[in-house]
Amino acid sequence: MNRTDLVAELAKKSGLLWVSYAGRTHAVWHEWVGDAVCVVAGGSEQPLPDIERHETVMLSLRSKSTRALVAKAKAKVEVVTPESEHWEPVTTALKSGRLNLDDGDHAVERWAGESVVVRLVPTDDISLADQIATTIGHTSPHLTR
Template sequence: MNTDLVADLAKKSGLVWVAYAGRTHAVWHEWVGDAVCIVSGGTEQPLPGITEQQTVVLSLRSKSSRALVAQAEARVEVLSPESEHWAPATSALKSGRLNLVDSDHAIERWDRESVIVRLVPTGQVTLPDGIPSTLGRTAPHLST
């Protein structure tokens, strides 16, 4: 059930917040299969050090109120073109990417200069009553 909540929230929002190594990053993503998929690096959004992480914390908000609804632990999987998840993830990311200038060659460019990661929820989800109210300014705010 916790994974269903994460999937529902991630599918409805264009942004998730990814927290690791003491920082929180707002990133655009696509929900593909059972994971949040993100392209990072090169000319895409920066997520420095994401490939060195084993797990991260996703902060997910309500699309209507934009209030923080849940935080979920996710396992980091770095994808390579040989991965079974590469084609579905890159296809979804390419389709969802706004203002993509090199649509015909984006996936090849991502392979050369970026990293594609799947953030797979572990099932550990924290709801608002368990989330500290002292979140960083880049994270979505708890509803009051």
């Protein structure tokens, strides 16, 4: 299995992944559609402030069973508008995967008006768990006398 296939497999098996950009990391629910992680954000949906203004983000993918970090992948951000060829398949998948959707019949129209729908398309820049630093650098406190 190549690295891109691994990202797809991990994203398909887990309903949650982490998106990092602008110095912050956000846990998000998503759906894998075609060749991309698809997310709806903003409005009354999950917050991903200004994600549409970024060219790329970093995806962190964990094992569904062990929750261990398996891979990180750089992804290109593509905004999906109602005029896009991707709108129908992406919003259909997001709607079917969205838990506790209060307005199922009107969710897609609401997303078009108040949210942003994005495709996060993984690039070839993928790091596997053994290549990812897992330690956090700390500085020792300096006590004054």
